[in-house]
Amino acid sequence: MRLLLFRHAKSDWGDPNLADIDRPLNSRGKTASLKMARYMQEQGLKPNQILCSTAQRTRETLARLLPTLTQETQIHLVSDLYQQSEDNYAGLIRRYGGRAQNLMVIGHNPATQDTALDLIGTESSGALTDIQEKFPTGALAVIDFDIADWSELQPKTGHLERFVKPRDLKGETG
Template identity: 45%
Template sequence: MKTLLLLRHAKSSWADPARADHDRELNRRGENAAPAMGRFLRDKGLVPNLIWCSTAARTVQTLGLLGRDFANQADVIYSEDLYMANEKTLLECLHQTHDEAESVMMIGHNPGFEDFAAELFGDGDGEALLEMNRKFPTCGLCHFEFDIDHWADVAPDTGRLVRFVKVKDLQAASAAVN
């Protein structure tokens, strides 16, 4: 059994229109969202063994703000190929993952992540799929499981969608508790 976590980067800033897209950093909302998602992942026992991360500033910052567990416990592969990648490129990267990694996170961008998640869906939480198809917001997370031993066996329509999580929902749940 393999676990795949697809995390779209947190909200980025458009304050400097002259800045290259690859170099855009997170805005304040993004800086608050990433740690909230990190806490959720830790609470659910979803700290991955390996992380694929786009080289864009906003994805690298998102990873850094998830928390220490993610830097210390997971190997990280920074790949320029993930920057604005389509679903074919994302699948090719995933196929290169070593099989010792039982849980993998990919941190990247839309529209590629949204398209990739929709392509992977084979069964699972249909309501989460509908929610994801409505909008895959910044710092949104898809949690898939695959009944395979080798990452190279991941194919379209083979993933079981466990959950789709939005930071907005995590924050609303936290506010309701407090």
């Protein structure tokens, strides 16, 4: 099974009157999320289930991904992904993931980074060092597991297949 941990793209801090949950993407975030969506489509990274935080910036990140999905995908808006954004998401993945072969979680930091670091047991490149240093907005970690149901998820059992940041993609400046 495959987990796609996707941190929301860059958000707009321009309106100090907006509650944190209501902050939208800024222009850089809109561009980066579209580039990441195209990358996922080109690479065949197709979730059949998506768990997305209820925050505006995560929903806008999801909206840019939707046009690239060519298969049926179950989408669940999960308020706990926002409310527990300071915690590890492994418990939520166990609870909501079911038997989804390719599960995507669109969430926040530090939970996205902490979840990746908690679940990765092996990796084939220096990508783990990148994740340890920073899990920037719009970045995607692809982690593979040898399990039949997400309820079986255990720490340090995943293989980090890749870690991609928007700035890694052609034409993206950061």
